[in-house]
Amino acid sequence: MILELDCGNSFIKWRVLESSEASACAEGIAGSDASLIDSLVALPDLLLTRCRLVSVRALEETDKLVAALVDAFGVTVSCAGPEREMAGVRNGYEDFERLGLDRWLAMLGAFKLASGACLVLDFGTAATADFISSDGEHLGGFICPGMPLMRNQLRTHTRKIRYGDAAAERALERLSPGRTTVEAVERGCTLMLRGFVLTQLELARSYWGDDFTVFLTGGDAELVSDAAPQAQLVPDLIFVGLAMACPLS
Numbered sequence: 001m002i003l004e005l006d007c008g009n010s011f012i013k014w015r016v017l018e019s020s021e022a023s024a025c026a027e028g029i030a031g032s033d034a035s036l037i038d039s040l041v042a043l044p045d046l047l048l049t050r051c052r053l054v055s056v057r058a059l060e061e062t063d064k065l066v067a068a069l070v071d072a073f074g075v076t077v078s079c080a081g082p083e084r085e086m087a088g089v090r091n092g093y094e095d096f097e098r099l100g101l102d103r104w105l106a107m108l109g110a111f112k113l114a115s116g117a118c119l120v121l122d123f124g125t126a127a128t129a130d131f132i133s134s135d136g137e138h139l140g141g142f143i144c145p146g147m148p149l150m151r152n153q154l155r156t157h158t159r160k161i162r163y164g165d166a167a168a169e170r171a172l173e174r175l176s177p178g179r180t181t182v183e184a185v186e187r188g189c190t191l192m193l194r195g196f197v198l199t200q201l202e203l204a205r206s207y208w209g210d211d212f213t214v215f216l217t218g219g220d221a222e223l224v225s226d227a228a229p230q231a232q233l234v235p236d237l238i239f240v241g242l243a244m245a246c247p248l249s
């Protein structure tokens with residue numbers, strides 16, 4: 001069995017595959033290394049042989065997680081690393097090693113699925129956009145605060161914006177102007193992200209007309225999907241790229 005991990009700034013997304021070609025037989029989201037290991041240990045009949053992961057965390061943090069996995073399961077762990085070029089996609093950063101590895105893998109996955117120009121939008125801790133032309137050239141991208149960062153900045157830097165998770169979830173049932181603080185903030189931040197989506201779509205259209213595929217991924221992708229009805233919602237896009245970057249043969 002293969003363990004796949006996508007270590008973002010907020011959460012570790014994980015899944016277990018029977019083999020490289022199979023679909024996931026278990027999956028989840030963990031808030032810490034310890035809770036990841038607890039969830040895995042709780043799986044019946046888990047027999048991990050390999051693990052591949054991508055991390056945007058600090059090297060020491062990633063190393064600590066790898067050591068914990070080796071310790072708990074005795075697996076060999078391969079980590080996706082930066083590349084100038086792979087699977088027909090050319091990294092467009094001036095310094096290719098600085099491009100976030102989650103963005104890179106999502107791009108590899110998107111270009112494979114689209115076989116043409118694509119716009120990749122990822123809504124995690126940060127919101128990111130990346131542009132890949134039909135010949136695989138990465139034109140670059142944009143990074144801005146995602147939903148968790150926007151709401152936390154408001155909570156941290158104001159005196160009177162305080163509310164709980166349950167109220168936040170209820171507030172997003174509609175997007176009409178808010179009549180409570182929680183509604184005003186949650187809906188306001190959601191509209192900011194939708195505005196981001198619309199701007200990226202406009203730019204993509206200016207490059208490629210209508211001849212491009214839009215991919216939405218990340219934990220908050222569904223919040224913005226109305227703004228891009230033509231987009232493909234692919235929650236596991238990073239895992240598609242991870243399998244390409246870390247083949248297990």
Ligand SMILES: Nc1ncnc2c1ncn2[C@@H]1O[C@H](COP(=O)(O)OP(=O)(O)O)[C@@H](O)[C@H]1O
Binds near residue numbers: 010123
């Ligand atoms: N089932 C879920 N568990 C945890 N977070 C979720 C879930 N569904 C949506 N989210 C939201 O996804 C966001 C985090 O997205 P994610 O892609 O995991 O970020 P990152 O890769 O930066 O860790 C948070 O705003 C969180 O509220």
Ligand SMILES: CC(C)(COP(=O)(O)O)[C@@H](O)C(=O)NCCC(=O)O
Binds near residue numbers: 010101123126
């Ligand atoms: C932009 C990101 C913070 C997004 O991380 P995430 O929201 O997925 O946790 C991450 O891809 C990153 O740390 N990138 C390095 C900087 C860059 O891509 O330019």
Ligand SMILES: [K+]
Binds near residue numbers: 008102122
């Ligand atoms: K991510």
